[in-house]
Amino acid sequence: MENQNTKIVVNDLKVVLGRKTILENINFDVKDGEFLSILGPSGCGKTTILRVLIGLLNPTGGTVIKDGVDITKAAPSKRGMGIVFQNYALFENMTVLKNVEYALRLDKNRKAQSREIAMEMLKAVGLEAHAKKKPSRLSGGQQQRVAIARTLALNPDVILFDEPMSALDVDTRMILRDELKALQKRFGTTMIYITHDQEEAFAMSDRIMVMDNGVIHQIDTPENIIKNPANDYVRRFVVHNLQLKIDSLSRFSTVCVKGDESAQ
Amino acid sequence: MIRDKSNYLKILLSVFFIVCVILPLIQVLANIDAASWQELLQQPKFSESIRNSLTASTLSTLVSVSLALLLSFCLARSNIRLKNMFKIVLTLPMLIPSISHGWGLKMLLGNNGILTKWLGLTEGIYGLTGIVMGSVMYSFPIAFLMLSDVLSYEDASPYEAASVLGINKFRQFTGITLPYLSKSLISVVFSVFTMVVTDYGVPTAIGGTYTTLPVSLLKEFELNSQSGKLSIYGAILLLPAVAAFVIDLLKKEQSRSGFVNKAIKPRKGVVRDLLCYAVCIVMCVVVLFPIVAFAMLSVMQNYPYDLSFTTDHIIKTIDQGGDVFLINSLIVSALVSVIGTAIAYLCAYCTARTTGLFSRALHLMSITSMAIPGLVLGLSYTIFFSGSALYGTLAILVFVNTIHFFASPYLMIYNSFNIINKSLEDVGATLNISRPRILRDVLIPQTRGTLVEMLSYFFVNSMMTISAVSFLANIDTRQIALMINTFEANSLMGCAAFVSLIILVVNLIVKTTFYILKKALKKNKPVKTAA
Incomplete structure (x- = not known):
């Protein structure tokens, strides 16, 4: 039985595409309001999990439970979830405002307030000044914010992110990380975030799920993964890689300090 | 879960290709x-x-x-x-x-x-x-x-x-x-x-x-x-x-x-x-x-x-039915342009925007017409449809021209669809926006330029083809391009030259019109900037 504050429970998930088994025996849960990162190298099955969760892919076996209800066979739009893709997937022919407003206008209950909600969402991601522009006139970071606003507009209680910052430069990623956390706090949304970047996962997540080759190696808080890596793979892929980054950065920190001193 | 309603469309399009390409061709070979x-x-x-x-x-x-x-x-x-x-x-x-x-x-x-x-x-x-x-x-x-x-x-x-x-x-x-x-x-x-x-x-x-x-x-x-x-x-x-x-x-x-x-x-x-x-x-x-x-x-x-x-050649051409044949050609070309573009567009939508074995099979069927010369296609239609209600009508000319010129416009729009973000339909599914709506509100506006090119391609080629229609047209459905054959047989050089000129002028007008239309549409297209 899942805990009272458990939002999603995934049981014995299995995905076979053609003759290849992509995922097998996948079990995990996500707490309400949690920020869970799924961390692993390319091709390890992270995106497949996301597509099953949102309903874009039928699992070969297993169940997806949300708020105690089996949603394994529910349509993507009936799951109360939203998704943000790496490539933004914005409607290029529409303005920023129309991108956010479009789905709302098709919803009878929200049609009347669609403009108001869309503007509010654009304000939340700091893009109200760009409402009338076409997406192609925005930077990558701004386009990703539009995609987030569009998802938030339908008020989902879970948002899935499929490597949303992979195509962005370092500066924009740092800013967007903070904004995403702030949005999560403001809207209380559960977020499941896919990344292959260890640093990103550790900077943002309440818990991290480390995966490789269709198998979950460990799900735990960032601190516990560092302290007690479940196996050699986690130690190598997560702890060792992070250590390398820290080492290289610490070398330069002394250079920076020396540089500052000489400047003075 | 995702129920792909495009499968019905794929079945319909497959039936179209089986009837209009594969069966006539089999009939030729079986003969x-x-x-x-x-x-x-x-x-x-x-x-x-x-x-x-x-x-x-x-x-x-x-x-x-x-x-x-x-x-x-x-x-x-x-x-x-x-x-x-x-x-x-x-x-x-x-x-x-x-x-x-x-x-x-x-x-x-x-x-x-x-x-x-x-x-x-x-x-x-x-x-x-x-x-x-x-x-x-x-x-x-x-x-x-x-x-x-x-x-x-x-x-x-x-x-x-x-x-x-x-x-x-x-x-x-x-x-x-x-x-x-x-x-x-x-x-x-x-x-x-x-x-x-x-x-x-x-x-x-x-x-x-x-x-x-x-x-x-x-x-x-x-x-x-x-x-x-x-x-x-x-x-x-x-x-x-x-x-x-x-x-x-x-x-x-x-x-x-x-x-x-x-x-x-x-x-x-x-x-x-x-x-x-x-x-x-x-x-x-x-x-x-x-x-x-x-x-x-x-x-x-x-x-x-x-x-x-x-002006004798002009008058003679009109006397021999040139005006009626020109209208026939314009009607057939306009229909081929609209119907061909619609079928090619839907076909490419199915093959480029959906996945699976059925999509790949439909793609192969769509480009098969590239391998059939107009003369062979016309011949296969003559053998296959002879005796049917379709034979001797303008409709069969529309079909044969649609198939004859299908592959190029199909590939134009197929390539355009492949450039457009592949996740749009996935986003639509999560936002409760249906595939037809995404097609109408997002894909069609983004591919207007290609649509205009397709319309123009079908029209121009249909206007001047002889090979595909020469076996199928009768006195009521005759196309103006076929008059060149008749004039050639009667050594009426002036009339043959005049017909060629008419075709060139019509095609130039159509090409220019579509070019202006495409330019006008391009004006509204968003400018890409670096991320």
């Missing part, structure tokens, strides 16, 4: 019998027409591709001005039927040709020389467009690297340019060869006694429209097209997606540019000659005996 084979093999004319076809097509392909390569190099690798104008003039022959090219040459270089007289030549160019010249005029624009396209996407980086390493120009050409062009050249050679070997317009007009396979097929059809021998001719004509299709398919399988890092900017070169100007101007004059000849001959009393101005 082949041993007795007809035996009979044909015993006729010396049969092997002679195969030999003639191979000789004429090989020579035409060599000349056409060489000229196309030269001209596309002149435009892509020089700093000459008026490149767009040269391109428009050089592709003008694409707007008239192949038989008109033959007629144009006849008017210029036939026994009583304008140039024959001027140059004081003793005889005309009937036979192999005429067929090669006419076929080059007819196929050159296609080869030129294909090669210009390939050259415009070439990356400058390998040349810069070669220059830094001190590799001379000749070695750069053999080591970089030729390998880059090799795969495309194979495609161009096969496309041109297939075009020429299956064409009967040029050989009919200027071939004289030099009979090629398509002309033999046509003669056989006039003798007996249900003969098994027709199917044998059809099957033989299918071979080069099928070979071209398979090679193209294999080439695409092997090709890796490349991108242009840096466009090639030709260095300063006055001598080179002057030479390029000369080549382009000479070729433009050669291309424009037959067209000017049409215009002149349509208003000359009786060339070469009476060169006074007359």
